[in-house]
Amino acid sequence: MRRDRGSHPPAYAPGYKTSVLRSPRAALLSIEPGPLELSRPVFGTEAIGPLDHNLIRNFAAANGLQGEALGPRIVVHGRVVDQNGRPVPHGLIEIWQANAAGKYRHVKDGYRAPLDPQFGGCGRCLTDADGRYQFFTIQPGPYPWPNNGSEWRPAHIHLSLFGIAFAQRLVTQVYFEGDPLIPLCPIANTVGDPVAVDRMTAKLDMARQGPFDHLTYRFDMVLRGARQTFFETRPEGM
Amino acid sequence: MPIDPLKETPSQTAGPFVHIGFAPHRAGFAMPFDTGSPRAHAVGERIVLTGQVLDGSGAPVTDAVVELVQADAAGAVGDKAIWLRSPIEPETACYRFETVRPGAIGDGCAAYVTLWIFARGVNIHLETRAYFPEDTDAPATDPVLSRIEQRHRVETLIATADGPGQYRFDIRLQGERETVFLDV
Ligand SMILES: [Fe+2]
Numbered sequence: 001m002r003r004d005r006g007s008h009p010p011a012y013a014p015g016y017k018t019s020v021l022r023s024p025r026a027a028l029l030s031i032e033p034g035p036l037e038l039s040r041p042v043f044g045t046e047a048i049g050p051l052d053h054n055l056i057r058n059f060a061a062a063n064g065l066q067g068e069a070l071g072p073r074i075v076v077h078g079r080v081v082d083q084n085g086r087p088v089p090h091g092l093i094e095i096w097q098a099n100a101a102g103k104y105r106h107v108k109d110g111y112r113a114p115l116d117p118q119f120g121g122c123g124r125c126l127t128d129a130d131g132r133y134q135f136f137t138i139q140p141g142p143y144p145w146p147n148n149g150s151e152w153r154p155a156h157i158h159l160s161l162f163g164i165a166f167a168q169r170l171v172t173q174v175y176f177e178g179d180p181l182i183p184l185c186p187i188a189n190t191v192g193d194p195v196a197v198d199r200m201t202a203k204l205d206m207a208r209q210g211p212f213d214h215l216t217y218r219f220d221m222v223l224r225g226a227r228q229t230f231f232e233t234r235p236e237g238m
Numbered sequence: 239m240p241i242d243p244l245k246e247t248p249s250q251t252a253g254p255f256v257h258i259g260f261a262p263h264r265a266g267f268a269m270p271f272d273t274g275s276p277r278a279h280a281v282g283e284r285i286v287l288t289g290q291v292l293d294g295s296g297a298p299v300t301d302a303v304v305e306l307v308q309a310d311a312a313g314a315v316g317d318k319a320i321w322l323r324s325p326i327e328p329e330t331a332c333y334r335f336e337t338v339r340p341g342a343i344g345d346g347c348a349a350y351v352t353l354w355i356f357a358r359g360v361n362i363h364l365e366t367r368a369y370f371p372e373d374t375d376a377p378a379t380d381p382v383l384s385r386i387e388q389r390h391r392v393e394t395l396i397a398t399a400d401g402p403g404q405y406r407f408d409i410r411l412q413g414e415r416e417t418v419f420l421d422v
Contacts, residue, residue, distance in 0.1 A: 003421065007246045009361035016251075018359030021294035022411050026391075028421035031382055034345040036309060036352065037422050039319040043273060052271055062270045083243035094273060096259030104255045107266040108301070122259050124273060158252065158259055166307050166319070167422060171356055171363060173250040190361050191248045199247055221247045 001083065001225050002030075003167075009190030016186045017147055037167040043092055052124050055097070055137035059105075059120030069119035071100025071138030073214035076157065076174065076202060080131040083225030087131030088163045091223075095135060095174075096122040097157040102141030111143050136214070142181055154181035154188060161223065168223040175201045176217060249362035252303065256356055260303045261325040274305070274323030282311025282338030285403045287368060290332050291355055294412030298331040302357035304409075306335050308350070313341025339370075339403075348376035348383070350395075355409060365420045368397045368407040386418055394418050 011023035051058040056069045080088040098104045098121065101113035105121050119138070127133045140157060144150045157174040175182050175197070182188050188197050202217035209216050257264035260274060287306070291299040306322040309315050320340075324333040335351075342349045348369055355364040369376050369383065377383045377392045386392050394417040397405035410417050 001243065004246060005421070008249045011361055011364075013361055016359070016361070019251075019361055020359075021297075022299065022357065022359035023294075023361075024364065024416055024419050025294075025412055026388075026416055026418070028419050029382070029386065030421045031385075033422050034347070035315045035343055036307060036319060036345075039307075039315045040317060041321050042317050042319070043321065049271060058269070059267075062268075081244065083246060085244060092273070094259050096255065098255075104258060105265060105267055106255045106258055108254060120258075120262070120267060120269060122262060122269060124271065158250075158256070160252075160259060166321075166352075169354065169363065170247060170249060171252050172247055173253075187251060190250070196245075196248050199245065200250065222244045224246050225243050 003224055007196065009192070013186075013190040016190055019190070033165075033167045038165045040164050041092070041162045041166055048124065048126060053135050055095075055119070055121065055123045055135065058123060060118040062120070065118055067118045069099065069138045070116050071141075074139050075134060075136055075208070075210065075214050075216040076219055077132070077134040077205075077208070077216065078219040078221065080127050080133065080161065080163070080221045080223060082163065082168070082223050087129070088127055088168070088223055089129045089131055091127045091131070091164065092124065092162045093127065093133050094122070094124045094160040095137075095157050097137065097140040098143055100138050100141050102143030113141070113143070139176070147186055151186065152181050152184070154179040154185050161221065163223040170223060172200055174219050177201055177203050251358055251361050252356040252363075254301050254358040256301070256303050256358075257325055260323060260356070264325045274321075276322055276324035276333075276335050278320050278322055278335075278337040280310050280320055280338050283403065284336065285339045285405060286334065286336050287351065287397065287405045287407055288332045288334040289407040289409060291326065291357070291409045292411065296413065298326075299357055299411070300326050300328065300331050302326050302333075302355055302360075304333040305354040305356070306337065307352040307354070308337065308340040309343045311338045311341055313343050313349070315343055346381050348373040348380045353407075353409065355411075364411070365422060366409060366417050367395050367420065368405070369395055370405070371396055371399050382420075391416075391418050
């Protein structure tokens with residue numbers, strides 16, 4: 001089915017100043033997805049490592065360190081379905097985030113908060129046959145950024161998804177239920193209404209806490225749907 | 239199955255630190271996994287496709303990541319489709335793909351590669367196509383190029399030859415020569 005552009009932020013959202021010069025002015029040219037867009041991405045990610053989804057340990061382990069990242073330990077888990085409610089199996093999810101102090105491990109991040117020597121800030125996983133996924137990480141901190149003077153991003157995790165067709169490609173951000181910075185954030189609010197913001201907000205999932213170990217947040221996602229017969233005809237590539 | 243389709247999860251900008259997720263070496267560190275490469279391993283005639291992403295003032299966007307999707311050299315898609323990822327490199331302010339010349343898919347289109355742009359200030363990734371200048375019939379016969387009403391904009395989807403097997407394709411997000419972007 002056509003991408004419902006109304007579900008997404010407009011390219012031009014002047015409250016988020018950087019979008020002003022980076023948004024096309026002409027209308028998008030609408031075309032039907034063809035065999036390429038309906039193809040299934042193949043990444044060679046069959047070798048996803050046992051720590052790839054574990055941001056508390058994956059950076060330290062890769063750098064010969066023994067420890068774990070600092071900060072509130074959380075699991076973010078959920079299920080990915082398409083707009084028809086069908087699970088999206090074996091889809092690649094990549095995430096990246098700031099550390100518990102709100103600092104990114106990036107040469108361009110000038111925020112004064114400290115780096116965590118045990119934390120890199122990225123991970124990946126594949127959804128299972130039922131579309132379920134899970135990351136183990138720390139709660140990222142809020143951080144300031146220049147927009148209307150100093151604004152503050154609510155705590156968030158950047159998330160990229162591939163479904164079972166290239167046409168489903170999506171990059172979004174995961175916010176956390178109850179964060180008072182969400183309604184103030186020009187980026188979160190590019191989507192226009194609180195109901196849409198809520199679709200990007202992970203919910204505290206107390207029943208799934210890891211007792212004496214971690215809190216758990218649930219974040220379900222919906223990718224673009226396709227014609228009913230479409231997915232069945234795809235080769236199982238991955 | 240619900241009669242009303244579910245609403246898609248909304249897109250958000252990839253932000254200024256997209257490299258941590260997509261190309262950690264550009265963020266300044268390495269991870270044991272690195273998903274996505276700007277180099278294709280498929281068999282075929284080798285080509286290089288490079289260019290800048292320019293904002294509405296004509297300034298190069300240096301913090302973007304560009305992804306490429308194309309058919310293989312024989313025009314095969316499905317699990318033969320090629321997907322690559324290139325950050326804008328600081329020395330050149332260009333993305334750069336080393337790939338194979340795609341074959342025409344047989345959807346009636348001339349050979350092309352699809353490009354996606356992810357960046358700070360880009361709220362939902364932009365999609366465009368690079369066609370090849372040797373296909374001189376393409377503007378008239380390709381079902382996408384031939385549908386572009388403002389004919390002077392067709393050239394924004396055609397790479398320029400820059401030496402044997404070398405192509406240049408700049409992407410203008412806005413302005414006088416704004417690239418045609420697709421809603422596929
Ligand atoms: Fe961020």
